[in-house]
Amino acid sequence: MDQQALLAQALEARKRAYVPYSRFAVGAALLTEDGKVYLGGNIENAAYSLCNCAERTTIFKAYSEGDRRYAALAVAADTPGPVSPCGACRQVMAELCPPDMPVYLTNLKGDVLETTVSALLPGAFTEEDLRG
Numbered sequence: 001m002d003q004q005a006l007l008a009q010a011l012e013a014r015k016r017a018y019v020p021y022s023r024f025a026v027g028a029a030l031l032t033e034d035g036k037v038y039l040g041g042n043i044e045n046a047a048y049s050l051c052n053c054a055e056r057t058t059i060f061k062a063y064s065e066g067d068r069r070y071a072a073l074a075v076a077a078d079t080p081g082p083v084s085p086c087g088a089c090r091q092v093m094a095e096l097c098p099p100d101m102p103v104y105l106t107n108l109k110g111d112v113l114e115t116t117v118s119a120l121l122p123g124a125f126t127e128e129d130l131r132g
């Protein structure tokens with residue numbers, strides 16, 4: 001699956017968002033090394049701090065289904081430029097995805113930014129930092 005197809009899946013995933021509070025739907029599509037695609041949207045809550053981003057919904061879905069090797073992630077939202085994943089999602093990507101994994105960011109206008117997990121969070125806190 002190429003970049004364009006994965007981005008199309010991320011746009012499709014926006015339909016899975018539950019966003020009664022922000023009305024800001026985000027979609028993410030995670031491609032596994034086996035060629036499977038997991039979709040997820042952001043899931044909000046009346047207790048606002050419990051809102052879960054599309055990126056984490058998708059990565060957690062894949063991980064908890066036993067799919068643990070990922071090839072690429074695409075994210076889509078209605079933003080002026082390519083959507084910018086929040087810090088929490090960058091940290092989760094740094095933990096569960098390969099550092100050089102491509103991340104494709106887009107918006108409804110078709111702007112695309114191709115980056116990587118490590119570029120999104122330089123100097124990430126990792127498991128290694130827990131060793132004294």
Ligand SMILES: O=c1ccn([C@H]2C[C@H](O)[C@@H](CO)O2)c(=O)[nH]1
Pocket residue numbers: 019022024026041042043044051052053054055075083084085086089
């Ligand atoms: O990259 C992002 C940025 C924001 N959100 C969600 C969180 C919240 O539900 C809404 C507004 O921040 O968008 C995502 O899902 N992904």
Ligand SMILES: [Zn+2]
Pocket residue numbers: 053054055056085086087088089090
């Ligand atoms: Zn996030």
